[in-house]
Structure formats: structure tokens, C-alpha cells
Amino acid sequence: MFPASDWYHENFRENITSNILLDLTIFHLTSILYKPKWLSCKRLINLKESRVKQIATTLSNPNIALIKYWGNRDERLRIPSNGSISINLAGLETRTSVCFDPTLQQDTLTLNGASAGKTARERVSAFLNQVRIMSEVRSFAAVVSENNFPTGAGIASSASAFAALALAAAHAAGLQLSEQELSRLARRGSGSACRSIPGGFVEWFAGDNDETSFAESFAPAGHWALGDCIAIISHAHKSTGSTEGHATASTSLLQDTRIATTPTRLETCRRAILNRDFNSLAEVAELDSNLMHAVMITSQPPLLYWQPATLGIMQAVQKWRSGGLPCFYTIDAGPNVHVICLEDEIEQVTARLQRLPGVLQVRTATVGGPARLIM
Numbered sequence: 001m002f003p004a005s006d007w008y009h010e011n012f013r014e015n016i017t018s019n020i021l022l023d024l025t026i027f028h029l030t031s032i033l034y035k036p037k038w039l040s041c042k043r044l045i046n047l048k049e050s051r052v053k054q055i056a057t058t059l060s061n062p063n064i065a066l067i068k069y070w071g072n073r074d075e076r077l078r079i080p081s082n083g084s085i086s087i088n089l090a091g092l093e094t095r096t097s098v099c100f101d102p103t104l105q106q107d108t109l110t111l112n113g114a115s116a117g118k119t120a121r122e123r124v125s126a127f128l129n130q131v132r133i134m135s136e137v138r139s140f141a142a143v144v145s146e147n148n149f150p151t152g153a154g155i156a157s158s159a160s161a162f163a164a165l166a167l168a169a170a171h172a173a174g175l176q177l178s179e180q181e182l183s184r185l186a187r188r189g190s191g192s193a194c195r196s197i198p199g200g201f202v203e204w205f206a207g208d209n210d211e212t213s214f215a216e217s218f219a220p221a222g223h224w225a226l227g228d229c230i231a232i233i234s235h236a237h238k239s240t241g242s243t244e245g246h247a248t249a250s251t252s253l254l255q256d257t258r259i260a261t262t263p264t265r266l267e268t269c270r271r272a273i274l275n276r277d278f279n280s281l282a283e284v285a286e287l288d289s290n291l292m293h294a295v296m297i298t299s300q301p302p303l304l305y306w307q308p309a310t311l312g313i314m315q316a317v318q319k320w321r322s323g324g325l326p327c328f329y330t331i332d333a334g335p336n337v338h339v340i341c342l343e344d345e346i347e348q349v350t351a352r353l354q355r356l357p358g359v360l361q362v363r364t365a366t367v368g369g370p371a372r373l374i375m
């Protein structure tokens, strides 16, 4: 459940600084509390009309990469050094509302009920500049966004954040973009966000410029009922974020080898998914995750995200697989471990993970659909 109504009542009401923020918050909350078809509510119609469609609310899921993106050939445009493959995670959601408003003096960002810090605001503002360049909108925007999962600890919150923002901002700015164009736009905010625009099983073609670097679905969410049991061993915000990590990837002696061999793993992964071949997928995904962490650990300065509990889970998962339970691990830029299994085994995998030392909580997800417009 989104904490939205709680934070609105307890905190936010007192801190309203402008009418537009109040209007947008009401609009955002309405998207949670009511179905869009009940939008006959007079206040909302007035609000939408008065904003001349420059307002939108969207939902998107984070994704987990099975073949990882690590390192950019163009940092500014986020053109990655290698292609990647991921699955969208249904059940974990970012909900974002955007309203461009001529009365605003600057872009504002409300994140999980609180006014966001300078770094997050500037990143969102830089992204909105891109949307302003592409459209006729020149005004600043109010952005209200919230996640129903912990941010910054190995669940790719920037992926769903920028996918939801790209769709909402494009819609609010009146842009008519294809899925490919939206994926390219989301990529400018966060690389992995381009993979949260299409649904299901997704491949990001690295490309070599802005036009050729985008993600596409190669199998719909219903193609294979997989589950992701995310063992959370720390809620702390990671000390080195992905953006800084990408910038140091090339300092590892292993990065060139990892990049040169990625096409083979992409092919194996794609084929394993299309054939629903769990064992091949398990082997290639664990190998690819280990290769990325080998690069991280051997970069300058070294990035070691694993904690003792991380390693304990990795070993347990490999043992469970040898014992006949189809499951494998994959780890992003954080200590938490994603354990992928068949959807039918989610309960069993969760129960086993909960018994391991250091596991604070297990969040589960199934394969999710594309980013979508709610209102």
C-alpha cells in the first residue's frame, strides 16, 4: 500500500507552500483512492481543464537485470558499454504525478511525502529540461512521487522513478512519443529506467548514440511465471550510487573482458527465457552478476557492496538449486539479494530466505507490465 494518504494527513498539509502543490497532491492521491473512470468528480475535471492537460499521473515497476549494465561509453547520454536484459517487477511500484505550471519559480520534487534534497531535485530538473527542449512547455513543474518499496538499497528505484517520470512528464507536456522514444527519454534520467518502459522480459540494445540506445520487450509478462524474492539485509542508502560506479568501471582490468563477452551471455539469456530453460538462465545470470561484482571489487576505488549475509544467501541459493529447487541469485549495486524462482515456489523460497542469518525482510514480485498512464 502507498503511504500517501497517511503522509498527506500527518505531514504534508501543514507544509503546503503553493496552490499547485496542493492541487497536484490531491490529483495524485485521487489516482490512488479512486479509479480513473470515477473522474467525474467536479474538482478534478476543473483541475484538469484549468491545467490544459499539463498534468499526468503514471505507474511503473522497477526491473531486475539478469544481464547487467555496468559502465557507459557516453556518461552524459547514458549510452551503456554493453547491452542488458531484465524483467519488470510487478508488485513493486512507483507512482508519479507531474504538473507544469507557469506560476512556479522552480521545479519542485516531493519524494515519499517529503520535500526531496538538492541532489535529487537537480537530477529531476535536468531531466525535465530535456522534456522542455523536446516540447513547447517552458514552465517549471511540480513532481510528486512515491515508492511502495525501500529506495537506494538494491531495488532499482531510479529505474521505476525515471520511467514513471518520463511517461508523466511527456504526457503532461503534450508530447506524443512512441514506446521506443519514451525508452530513450527515460534512459537520459537513469540508464536502467529505459528497461522499465516496455513490459515483461526486456532487452536494452546498447547502441552507439541517442537514437540507437533503447529497450524493447522480447516476451510479454505472461510468457513465463517467474518470481523474485528480494532478501533485504539492509535498508540503508548505499554509500556509492550506480552513477558514480559506472564512471569507475573502466578502471577495472576485468571490464574490457566483461564487455567483450557480454553478447554471448545476452544470447544465452534471451534463448533461455524464450525456451523457459530455467537451468541455463540460472547459470548465465549468476555468472553475469558475479562478473559485474568482480569488476566493481577490482575498480579504483574498489566497490564492495556485499556483506557477510549477502554471501551466506549466495551460498544457500546455490545449495538449494543443487538440491533440486529451481532458484538463482542476482545482485545489483547494494547488499540485498534477488532470488529468482518459479512463481509457484515464491512461498517456499521466501520461507527459506527468512530463516537465513541477517535477512531482515523478504519482498516478493512477479513479472510486471509496462509503465502506464493512470490519469
Ligand code: DP6
Binding pocket: 064, 065, 067, 068, 069, 070, 078, 084, 156, 158, 159, 189, 190, 191, 192, 193, 242, 243, 244, 246, 331, 332, 333
Ligand atoms: C547494477 O541505471 O541505476 O543495477 O544510469 O547512473 O542511473 P544510472 O545507473 P543505473 O545502473 C544500474 C546498475 C545495476 C545493473 C542493471 O540494472 O543493469
